[in-house]
Amino acid sequence: NRPPQPPIAKKLPIAGVKQVLVVSSCKGGVGKSTTAVNLALALRANDPTRLVGILDADVHGPSIPKLMNIKGPVFVNEKNIMLPIQNYGLKCMSMGLMAGDMAPIVWRGLMVMSAIQQMLRQVVWGPLDYLVVDMPPGTGDAQLTLAQNIPIDGAIIVSTPQDLALVDARRGVEMFRKVEVPTLGIIQNMSVFQCPNCGHEEHIFGKNGAGELAKEIGIELLGDIPLTGIIREMSDSGKPIVISEPESPQAQIYKEIAKKI
């Protein structure tokens, strides 16, 4: 009883977009969206002449509007093509910006895919140096179709050091390999918790699991992002840390990772 599948489209480039990077996690709640937003901002912070956009393909749980502090309505141009909403220098598009009665939460596969297709093809993205795509979590049909449909220059996988997340991360790398998308590396999020009072470090989700996985399967560990209150607080208040605390050690980590991609 699978929902009807959308026709396989060719990997058509998106007009005016030089590079498409996808940020993927094969499990929910590991910090994929937080990482995607901070990376997109870091790409621009490293070189303010760069034009960067972020597409929220996590149609069931769009978090870009909150993270980027943006709201609809979305307007269209004279050709009926949607105009992205801009903040902090990024062009953004998300189903979360659309009217409430279009709530995508219960959408089935085909509708999800056509929503993603629309956000890719029916938005004035160009000119852009980088379009960062916040992928839906998982390695199911939606992710596979997406990876087959858009011209992806590189995939970045976010995982915690935990076994459970790692099993999925491995599956993610395998999925991208199948559709011939190069995996640029793994980001180990929530790598360590550092007590803000005494500085003691605690490996809540295990120690360096993603680093070991990266080594084992021969891909790069792009960086370790600690579990810190400030990352969550800044995300919750719609001012990601790369924007609100650009000199913080955490923001520096995102900027260092952005130099590698």
Ligand code: ADP
């Ligand atoms: P996902 O997109 O994988 O579902 P989110 O980016 O929405 O995950 O993150 C889940 C929660 O964890 C959010 O509340 C977010 O603020 C928080 N979070 C993510 N990364 C970190 C981090 N490094 N330190 C602290 N909190 C984090």
